[in-house]
Amino acid sequence: MTDKDRLIIALDLPTTEDAQSAVDAIGAGGSFYKIGYQLMPIGGLDLAQRLTDDGKKVFFDFKFHDIGATVERGVKSVATLGGDFLTVHAEPDVLKGAVAGRGDDSRLKILAVTVLTSLDQASLQKMGIEIPLPDLVLKRAEFAAEAGVDGVVASAREAQAIKARFGDALKIVTPGVRPAGADANDQKRVVTPADAIAAGADHLVVGRPIIAAKDPKTAAETIAREIAGALKT
Numbered sequence: 661m662t663d664k665d666r667l668i669i670a671l672d673l674p675t676t677e678d679a680q681s682a683v684d685a686i687g688a689g690g691s692f693y694k695i696g697y698q699l700m701p702i703g704g705l706d707l708a709q710r711l712t713d714d715g716k717k718v719f720f721d722f723k724f725h726d727i728g729a730t731v732e733r734g735v736k737s738v739a740t741l742g743g744d745f746l747t748v749h750a751e752p753d754v755l756k757g758a759v760a761g762r763g764d765d766s767r768l769k770i771l772a773v774t775v776l777t778s779l780d781q782a783s784l785q786k787m788g789i790e791i792p793l794p795d796l797v798l799k800r801a802e803f804a805a806e807a808g809v810d811g812v813v814a815s816a817r818e819a820q821a822i823k824a825r826f827g828d829a830l831k832i833v834t835p836g837v838r839p840a841g842a843d844a845n846d847q848k849r850v851v852t853p854a855d856a857i858a859a860g861a862d863h864l865v866v867g868r869p870i871i872a873a874k875d876p877k878t879a880a881e882t883i884a885r886e887i888a889g890a891l892k893t
């Protein structure tokens with residue numbers, strides 16, 4: 661993995677044409693792209709193929725959540741696409757199915773979503789979950805490590821405890837990243853790229869600060885430089 665691969669650019673755009681234009685504008689400034697629900701049903705998989713054919717890496721943010729056997733079959737199908745990361749929810753049966761579907765020699769790595777950052781303690785309580793949120797994150801990271809998945813999606817706030825407990829056994833992929841002075845948009849707990857790396861994140865997911873920038877290439881390169889600088893300290 662190169663330092664550049666640590667930055668994952670979220671292609672949260674309405675059409676694959678818009679996404680392709682963003683990728684073209686970013687050029688050599690980006691090497692890793694995230695495709696989610698918005699593009700998946702409308703050509704996102706073909707776009708992913710074009711990106712991998714071009715030597716880029718692809719993160720499928722599909723957050724699978726079903727019975728283990730169904731997840732296993734779904735992951736097996738995704739693995740044929742040639743991407744690099746796929747998200748699933750962090751329940752033991754889901755994780756077990758995902759690892760079986762991935763197999764042992766796949767390029768595809770599985771990431772477990774611990775607790776969505778849109779949830780807080782009050783929302784957990786509403787769903788009948790009483791355990792403190794940070795403990796739930798660690799419990800789910802433990803399920804992930806036990807099942808043999810490759811990493812977790814977690815906020816920078818949780819990254820430190822996950823890194824301390826699991827070391828390099830789990831890659832940590834962190835959204836909610838904003839360069840100093842950038843618009844937070846709807847993200848509530850933002851951290852700078854340097855702080856996220858210092859907290860133990862291995863990859864940062866950044867969307868709007870790059871794809872909505874006037875000059876997306878420079879925006880991506882500036883963040884990549886901040887990541888590289890933080891890795892040296």
Ligand code: C5P
Nearest residue numbers: 670672776777835836847865866867868
């Ligand atoms: O534009 P922005 O940088 O906020 O985009 C962040 C990306 O990371 C979006 O695709 C969003 O769905 C995703 N994400 C997130 N928080 C999570 C999980 C995923 O912001 N907990």
